[in-house]
Amino acid sequence: MTIFKKTNAVLGAAILAGVCAAGAAFAEGYPDRPIELIVTFGPGGGADVMGRQMAKLVEAPLGVPIPVSNVAGASGNAGLTQLRTNAADGYTMGTLISLTVASWASGLGDNKPEDFRVIAVVQSSPSFLFVPSNGPHKTAQDLMAYAKEHPGEITVATSGYGTQDDVTLKLLEKAGIKMENVPFQAPAERYASPIGGHTQAIYEEPGDVAQFIQAGQLTPLVVFSSERHPEFPDVPTSKELGIDISGLDNFRSIAVAAGTADDIVAKLETAVTGAVASDEWKAFCQKTYSCITPVTGAAAQSMISDFRDLIAAQLGS
């Protein structure tokens, strides 16, 4: 146990030193060395691809290399803790995504929305319920009618209990549509399960299963949003079906530690929003069905805290 105490003391000292160093950052000549971008998940996931794409695109306007480092662990909290405890001098950025914010609501980590300054929310997409195309259910009405008659029989692959996936299923259950939540920790296994016929449906944002939609293996049935998704105009919203579930969109943002000087944040914001406006980004976000007008400033900040409060309220009830 002593090793843990020791590391705690070391970390304490490190955090203190970090806070002291934070005050001394000026935008004069910023940036004059590489800016690290912490991707809070391992390589290969949605956050990783977004982070790497962003790093590629902001390198030119900022004029310094943007090395990406994957700091995975604790639903993204490990990377955020590192972001928070590094000096708030604008030389460390990080990805902050809805999954991590939802994990705060279920008591994970010690990060708070106030610990971060969101540069911009750059990607957002509502989630859908997909079924295997060769399965028995062809429309949302079909599936929901079946689930009403056979409560708990439909199994839905999700990312876990206590996530926005779980919240959605709980809300559906309240409306009389009881489906079984089957959590798959590894995204790859989650996608494989409905395709292999091991689960009857999957709750996911379309960008993460794009290749399966395009290959005709998965069919979107319903979108959990107040309006239809422009890329899927034929897919009805949950609201149209009489169950209003919205505000649980998967978003991804770029953030820095709270306390970063305003002019540095402004510089980063210009670079990030500029990158989002580029053709290369547009091609990327179209492929992942997640294009939005970037949300910045106070609006982005409140988006994070509102989302956490929403999940906390739903999980608490």
Next chain:
Amino acid sequence: MSSLELLAGGFHAAFQFTAFATIVIGLLVGVVAGALPGISFVNAMAMALPFTYVMEPTQSMLFLGGIYVGGVFGGSISAIIINVPGTPASLPATWDGYPMTRRGEVKRALMIAVTASATGGLVSALVLAFLSAPFASFALKFSQPEFFAATVLGLVSVIAIAKDQPIITVVSLLAGIAVGTVGVDPLYGQARFSFGIPQMESGIRFVVVMIGLFAIGEVVDLIATNRDLRPKHSEGKGARPRLSDIFKVKGAILRGTGLGCMIGMIPGAGATPGAVIAYGVEKQVSKRKAEFGTGVEEGLAAPEAAKNATTGAAMVPLLTLGIPGSAATAIMLAAMMLHGVNPGPLLFIMDPSMVYTIFAAMIIANVLMIGAGIGVAQIFSTLMRTPPAILAAFIIVLSVIGAFGVRNNIFDVYVCLAFGVLGWGMKRIGFPSAPMVLGVILGPLAERYFLTSLANSHQDWTVFFTRPISGTILFLALLFVAWSMWAPITSMLSRLRYRAG
């Protein structure tokens, strides 16, 4: 076009200068990185990812594929020469490879290792090229209960590697599984055993544990015993590598290859369980069962073949279904997605030339690996001539970098050093550390397969036995335990009878 024609086209593309050079460079980077203690092939692939930004999509896959193939082998070089596995998959190479080195047969050991690895990898690349479609649909039939059963098989194979202390082996294994439960649980997102330390919520990764247990302890012993690492010059007849050595272990290589191809397709498992299971199975079928662990050629060849046989197999679900089963293939997926390429069934229709170039490259890489492996091994043996103290200093620094690089987290370095101290102590008192590492690797997999299976079957635990494939594998696991326990139990009984009489 038939697949043979497509493959010929793939070979043509892969033999173009740039493509070929990319494969060779990737292979060399992989072997060197794999051989460096602490730096695993997953580390190396993640570090190489930014370099693929500037490459063509196909070229980036050739590069990563080369690192993958080379890196999975490379770890065995340091395992055989200095008893420190360069990557977790090379753990079994320390059990029978290093004893050969101590006998002065380092060249023979390396020769067997590289040939077995290349054979395993080559067969697996051929499976990928010709049988990926049927294999992929077979793989889709597997669900969580099957994965759980396969993981259990991996866990019980640990009993087979126990010398003669099954109880202590199980204790070590269970301790490893317990270590693996630290951090966020797979279903509920709750932090376990965090003791209020936020960094503990990230959990303990097996690579970090392995680096700590094996590299640090070994280095300290190196200094404490004043051991000389300089390769002994050939002593006696058996020291020179001969072709007949390979023929003698062809059965072991084939068994290892077959097992590796199967295990490689199980998501999450990968090279390390493949190598360990192959070692366990080989020990049971070998006539020289009792000598295992003292430098038996079969005990080296089987796991070596198995671990490289997982490389091609792991790419089957990635390329055919777009589903990465391991950390290494997830990095390949990231590289493809950054180029806007989505692997999966559509890729075979839309860009078959890319797919078949990758197939061809995997085949070429495994053939070239014999040369690359021997070359790098030569350099490493030369490095062993430097004073042990200097060598040890760099092994420690590389281990620390490797532990840090797993997740770019300094906390992993502390965990690694803590396990280093623990591993040294375990080694001093003779408590086995290999089962613990396997527990840390397989435990988290077993847990999530177990719990997801239950969630998917309305909490009905009979699902593991009623599903045919899962039931069969579990039955095999049971047989395996009975089989491997037979000798220790009978010997114990006879000893008891002897005492009583």
Next chain:
Amino acid sequence: MKTEVVPPSGREASGASPTGQDRATGLVRLMPALLPAVLVVLALVLQHFVFWRGSPAVTKGLGPDAWPDLILNGLALFSAVWLGLELWVLGRAGRRSALRAPDDDEIYRFGKAVAGIALIVLYGILLPLTGFALTTAVFIAVWCVYGGVRKPLVVLPVSLIGTWVLLWVFMGISLMPLSRGRGVFDQFSIWLLKTLGIY
């Protein structure tokens, strides 16, 4: 809790190993009985520390503590069996305990090993504070001296060139965010990296 499982010293003497060869015998003979006992206690106690903030309410499935509890119970059970075997072994002359220290044919210098471990741990602790470059250079130099390589003409180039190569490969080429240290050390590292052309 540890003392109650240590066997009385009289029995220990009677159970002296017939093969008793090295000087570590006393320690090795005590450890086997101690270790499983500690493991039993640890496995049982740890089950109450799965969650730091109190156990979460579980509505579905077995809950996040089912698996660790199962494993820890198994660990306690098997450790108890092991403990039983050890105590049984200690009670009889001519029986050997289950654990055996590796029979190194060389001499093992415990003091040297402990000093080495202390050096390694110190390196790990200092790394985030004083930065990778400086700590590593000093560590390599100190380790060489400790390991018996004492010529300054060897130690200095090995430590400096070695660190330089490591910096280039891992911070320069692989772009790993290795620690730069805190405060003045951070500024020193940034200066060094800029001077070397890595930043």
